[in-house]
Amino acid sequence: MTRRRPLAIAIAIAAALGLAAPGRSAPAAQAPDLSGLHAFDLRVGKWKLHNRVLKARLAGSHEWLEYDGAQTWWSVLNGWGNVDDTRLDKPDGAYSGATLRAYDPKTGQWAIWWLDGRTPTAKLDPPLLGRFVGGVGTFYNDDTLRGKPIKVRFIWSKITRSSAHWEQAYSPDGGKTWETNWITDFTRVG
Incomplete structure (x- = not known):
């Protein structure tokens, strides 16, 4: 059980940083920010x-x-x-x-x-x-x-x-x- 804990922590850190966890797909590309496109x-x-x-x-x-x-x-x-x-x-x-x-x-x-x-x-x-x-x-x-x-x-x-x-x-x-x-x-x- 103690050996699995570091892996779970690493997966949680990777997820928080937007990194792919082992055995999981990469995060989706970030959508473009169009919030200010029409400001002018x-x-x-x-x-x-x-x-x-x-x-x-x-x-x-x-x-x-x-x-x-x-x-x-x-x-x-x-x-x-x-x-x-x-x-x-x-x-x-x-x-x-x-x-x-x-x-x-x-x-x-x-x-x-x-x-x-x-x-x-x-x-x-x-x-x-x-x-x-x-x-x-x-x-x-x-x-x-x-x-x-x-x-x-x-x-x-x-x-x-x-x-x-x-x-x-x-x-x-x-x-x-x-x-x-x-x-x-x-x-x-x-």
Whole structure:
């Protein structure tokens, strides 16, 4: 009886870890996580946007620039991704950029890349990765600012047929504190 006990414990541990026990079939493949696949669907279309951007980031600034812009958003990759073309009408000159987003059903996460029209041949940064919980999407990556490492956070919220809200924040201390430095409110056109 004591010899059978370690085998029973090993089988229980293997089952808890999702491993096949001796003489049993392997566990079924995990179903894809599609919980956030449609989180951006309402963003498809044309939008006007209003930006509030902190003049100096992670510098103790409290002075904000405000300007408008326009955006067109498409679904791509058979619904597993989307792209936007954005024009930002900054006071010192307009510029454009494009965002690519792709959904990974293995992780249930979105990846977000930005291509800045002012530096179109620059290498794309690693994507921000994240997911939607309770209608709010939170995405993170690591970057540098003035040669120092920072964390970057995007938050998408209040996405409806007619409006949406986006915020960007930086953290100089590994995510302990955050400074919101860009806020955009979107209103559907037409």
